[in-house]
Amino acid sequence: TVNQPGVGVPDALxxxxxxxxxxxxxxxxxxNLNVKKGEFVCLLGPxxxxxxxLLRIIAGLESANAGxxxxxxxxxxxxxxxxxxxxxxxxxxxxxxxxxxAENIAYGLKGRSQDKQTRVRDLLALIGLSGIETKFPGQLxxxxxxRVALARALATSPGLLLxxxxxxxxxxxxxxxxxREIRALQQRLGITTIMVTHDQEEALTMADRIVVMNHGxxxxxxxxxxxxxxxxxxxxxxxxxxxxxxxxxxQPHGTVRIGDTQLWVNKLPPLLEGRTVTLFIRPxxxxxxxxxxxxxxxxxxxxxxxxxxxxxxxVSLIVPAMNNLTLIADVSRTELATLNLQAGQxxxxxxxxxxLRVFTD
Ligand code: ATP
Numbered sequence: 001t002v003n004q005p006g007v008g009v010p011d012a013l014x015x016x017x018x019x020x021x022x023x024x025x026x027x028x029x030x031x032n033l034n035v036k037k038g039e040f041v042c043l044l045g046p047x048x049x050x051x052x053x054l055l056r057i058i059a060g061l062e063s064a065n066a067g068x069x070x071x072x073x074x075x076x077x078x079x080x081x082x083x084x085x086x087x088x089x090x091x092x093x094x095x096x097x098x099x100x101x102a103e104n105i106a107y108g109l110k111g112r113s114q115d116k117q118t119r120v121r122d123l124l125a126l127i128g129l130s131g132i133e134t135k136f137p138g139q140l141x142x143x144x145x146x147r148v149a150l151a152r153a154l155a156t157s158p159g160l161l162l163x164x165x166x167x168x169x170x171x172x173x174x175x176x177x178x179x180r181e182i183r184a185l186q187q188r189l190g191i192t193t194i195m196v197t198h199d200q201e202e203a204l205t206m207a208d209r210i211v212v213m214n215h216g217x218x219x220x221x222x223x224x225x226x227x228x229x230x231x232x233x234x235x236x237x238x239x240x241x242x243x244x245x246x247x248x249x250x251q252p253h254g255t256v257r258i259g260d261t262q263l264w265v266n267k268l269p270p271l272l273e274g275r276t277v278t279l280f281i282r283p284x285x286x287x288x289x290x291x292x293x294x295x296x297x298x299x300x301x302x303x304x305x306x307x308x309x310x311x312x313x314x315v316s317l318i319v320p321a322m323n324n325l326t327l328i329a330d331v332s333r334t335e336l337a338t339l340n341l342q343a344g345q346x347x348x349x350x351x352x353x354x355x356l357r358v359f360t361d
Contacts, residue, residue, distance in 0.1 A: 010073035012192035018067035042203035045213035086160040087153030095137040102133035115204035117157040143174040163195035246279040259323040285355035289348040
């Protein structure tokens, strides 16, 4: 086992049984998380779920009531913030307004002024803002200020980068651009990063792994693909991406009945016969056909409406054989053109068995 990759290398961060309450309110319950070196992990969840509190506990800006924090094999649970090896970027730019860009970036650096100058120049080159050393934060755009804040956080080459909603104060275009830049920079430096966000798209596009949080506990930890395709709870399925929900009853032969329709489902858990379950399918997994060909899980639907969402279209369909349930299907423009749909038309629709997931809660 000695040659196994990763064996003997301590995790960049381990959180063991972290609990935190504010008075009688439990903000965090039994949080366990291991982050590997070089990983980009997003803490994702709705407002108030505890993600910022967790980041602040990692940073030592808040103390936990119970639990242990280990950074690169070193127990830092009782260490103050200054003794923990990380850089942090907050939502608001948090640069010193009366200091120049260079002074802001060099703030935490020790050593000779010439070395500091060189380091600042390298960092500015790294974030694509060479030559702005003497400017003041007020002379920069929001996106530029956040890049400077990032340079400042990276100045001492910390072992861990903590990002607390760093993009949420920026407008959509800048935000998307910076997402890619931060991710590329993180991968180039190989720096372990933990980012708090409530934006599912941000988490899906940037993270190696996502930690979905709800009411102070972890709902699921997984890669973006896992979280999107294999949500383990209704909460995760609803919070990340769009979903169709279909309530039905499990039949003796292993199908699920909804109205007059029997749906085949892959991997129907055993012992569910007679129970009511909820099926879940992503809108892009719903298949529309130009002509009726029959087949598994195929039925006729009435075309409700078509909404254009730029790159794709969202089609709503009413299915008489499933108690007039409304299904949402996302299709590309090209596909829509091929289907040549007319208002009120009847459209054959398939729900592929492999794309249906069963929830029993
Ligand atoms: P947001 O995105 O809105 O910041 P969040 O998921 O980061 O949400 P936290 O800021 O971690 O949530 O807060 C979690 C819960 O703990 C919230 O209900 C909040 O009101 C509460 N809380 C946070 N800090 C304190 C505090 N210092 N005193 C009392 N309650 C607090």
